[in-house]
Amino acid sequence: MDYRVRLEVFEGPLDLLLHLVKKNELDIFNIPIAEITADYLNYMKLFRRLNLDFAGEFLVMASTLIHIKSRMLLPPAETVEEEELEDPRQELAARLMEYQKFKEAASILKEREAIQGNIYGRLPMIPEDEDYTIEATLFDLLDAFQRVAIRAEEEVREIIQEDISIEDRIGEILNLLENKRFISFETIFSGQRTKRLLIVTFLALLELIRLKRVFARQAEPFGAIRIYRARQELVAQA
């Protein structure tokens, strides 16, 4: 089976380049382009060997590097104007400098986030149950599912083989709802670590809604979705 892992170690080609510059203690304004290109391409080979799924931007940067390298090897054409005789690496250096600044700014924000994370203000009033009166449409559910699926995809770090049928998931969802009037849409999906499990869960939820065992409701259009247990059951248990 072909496993693809999203590459998160390097956020992008600039991040990788910056890493190479630092690792080799290079001067951003005087990058030995042949070496760094070789280094960069080696990393890409490694990504491929590890079957890491990297964004197309990595390829674009590879071609940019090769282009700069070739321009540096060629003697400047005689017709070239004086002002065009700039170092072909200049633009790349400027981009790296700029990117580095924002990376630094991001780390300043991160520090502030850590400090602020320990300071609490009053919480917004929690909306009353009665506010959740709008029946969520299939599109709302699909949107919500997509958000959950994307988030899960980002979080998945290990690969687990696990199989479960829709019927089983239906049972599990009803279990989650036991002794509760409602749970959030996201709760149903938490812990579902593979695409297959997410899809099975979603289908199970749709089936439950079709059978009117549960209701999906929102407090406002496009708002958060809560899954309510059908009332009959509440009555039956009471």
Place this chain on the structure above:
Amino acid sequence: MEKEKLKSIIECLLFFSDKSLGIDKLAEITEIENHEELKGAIEELKKEYELRNSGLQLLNIAQGYQFCTRPEFSSWVRKLYKSQTTFQLSLPALETLSIIAYKQPVTRAEIEKIRGVDSSYVLRTLLERKLIRISGRKRLPGRPIIYGTTQEFLRYFGLKELSEIPSLEEIKPPVSG
């Protein structure tokens, strides 16, 4: 109105509010037009809380004022409120946020040019968390959407105003080479 009463009124309002209250709002409610008078009362209130080692502090945050808990008592608050998992932004999110904070109003294309990677997912997450907002459209072909930071951004990072973050010129890149 006498100062002690004004202080008590402000205390009530800030205690009750779940977000930072701006001076304009306070002026509107208390019907005191003189901002300096209000600010004076707020400062005194703030000092009082500091002097008696209160668990609360009056913060000047997100272009206004808000009562918050003191960081040294965070572990106790977390014991009460377990479900509030300490959420932290990912590095790509922080990076994108810092670009927006400094370059706003800014388009997605401009952000992606700096980051060198597709940023649509990160932008959506930041929008959902209300840390950024769509502030309009740029007068360019295709009328691209432009993004800016929000009040929630200021609150989240404990900033009074945007100008509180160091300017780009002040940020020194780590010594390389």
